[in-house]
Amino acid sequence: MMRSKLKRLGERLKQPAIAIFFALLVGAAAILVTGENPLTVYAAMAKGAFGSTYYLLTTLTRATPIIICGLGAAVAWSSNYMGIGGEGQMIVGGFVSAILALNVPGPTWFKIICSVVGALAAGGLYSALSAWLLEKFKMSLAISTLMFNYAAQYITMHFTANVFLDTTGDAKMTQTLMLVEELRLPKIVETYSLHWGFVIAVLLVAAIWFVMNRTSFGYESKMSGYNVDFCDYGGISSRKVMYGMLTLSGVICALAGVLEVYGVQYRYVHNTYVSASYAWVGLNAALISDYNPVGILLTSILLAGIQTGGAAISRATSVPLEISSIIQGCITLFISAKIAFKFRGRLLRRPRPYGTQAAEAEEGEA
């Protein structure tokens, strides 16, 4: 029993390990181009990611939004609704929470509740809009969520720059005022960047695991993930699953934005989530770990480590920071080959992404 479990775990880890190995090889080739020694650079990268308390806690801080966005992507993708709107959802969450926290009157606890609930609701509604477009207009989820990412970015920028701009400082950043001390999430260890949001992210991992594996809602979404048509045939409303999962995914990604506002910047700063591409890295983490919540936790920490490590070596050597995006892109690319590999062995055919043109074309033909 124990042995077969271990074997299954090994089987699960084998593919990501191979993909990561080959991605590191590609990264090594890129490092060679810069004229550095890949081994020393990788060693420096590992040290810059996990080598000291400071680096480790910086990595975990960076991993927090990635974990949460990864969970958000996983709930939608595992039920076959493959949206790419995490970035926009995170922006909406961060923006709304900052605006409400700054402008709602009343005691601190009231401000926090209003701001967090408002932000999560906004993220959920925003994501449900794509679900509605898919249901009513058969609009490809990939395209609508992508377009909304840009729309959310510019519309929040408009309000930040023209209505809520912080004019007190001399910084030329497009940002709101800062939250007062009492509203901010405390640090876990004084003087280090890691805040209690990380603990919330870990709790969320457990919660999502529970929902996906121990509730009927999770079961239904899993069925939907295997086959949308079968799911309807078996008496599960695929419509309910779609709205439920896409809304949940929006709420989760919005939480990532909320925690960035409450724990890191203490304000909404335009473009920070986009330039750090938290949502995309989170999606990559979800893909690498095959939507497994615990896997997402570990993969996100690894990917965040590659980024903080990449930043460390870009300061010390001539290797640019973007080495981390190259490695990360390669990992998911190589993992994608695995997806087919594994599914060929399964009886259940993994359906094509629902809501993409390919799927629609297929349905039309069928």
Place this chain on the structure above:
Amino acid sequence: MDINLNYLAVVFNSTLRMMTPILFVALGSALCNRVFIFNIGLEGMMLMGAFSAIVANFYTGSVAVSLLAAMLSSMLVAYVAGVFMVKFKGAMLVVGVSINSLVSGLTTFLMQLVFGGKGAYVSPDLVSLPKINVRFLSGMPLLETMLSALTYLDLFAFVLAVILYLFLFRTVTGFRMRSVGINKVAAESLGINADRLQIRTVVFSGLLSGLGGCLLTMGGVTMFAQNITAGRGFIAMAAGTLGAAHPLGVIASSAFFGLAQSMANMLQNSAISSQLTMALPYVATVVALALYNVMQMKRMPKGKA
């Protein structure tokens, strides 16, 4: 009234220049749709072409070499994407997302090695694509404004759309491509090598994206900036869908997105917030697709949908 007409001519001209990079990529997307490939990696392929064009430009100062570099590099990226999608049966969305993040990282990485910094690279030494001389139209100032500052590549985009239309609907290969898109298994049973056809189509869409990217960095302005494509590849995908994957329809849909982008630029000098106008092309995409799909659904006979 005269000023208004002139203004319209300027809008027309800027729409033309905005739409052609999108048109190239949208044609690639349309072809991919025809062979049942959802190619979200077009954004990355376009970025690769845009970057390679400027790098080749920087080293050789030759327009021809730049064009060639743009096409070849994008085709290489497309080949990798095609092999992973078709041969390794990777989920198309996953392959596309990976390709995009890979290329985005790679171009910024190489940018720092070649130009010694990220952000943007501009230099007076860079050459631009040759512009079409419209002096012969000087008798008709309105027409001259409408067609000014266009490159030969802009013109070629329209010619290519017509060629691709003839190719897709009037040649055997075009027929085979469409049959693969309609039913891959049935097409294979007729002896068509569907996998090879799909990969070749993706590679060709890479070539088109390379041209689109090159037009972006060497057409109106000659420069490269980090992630300069800014979602144009995604918009082009929407244009490909909106044009019903028909090369001539794609001209119309690309023109729509070109108009939305040029309106965004035009309105930047007006009282309307520039950030809101920047959101316009993306919102317009969603609205246009929704309207298009409603029309499609109405046209479809009941029961079949």
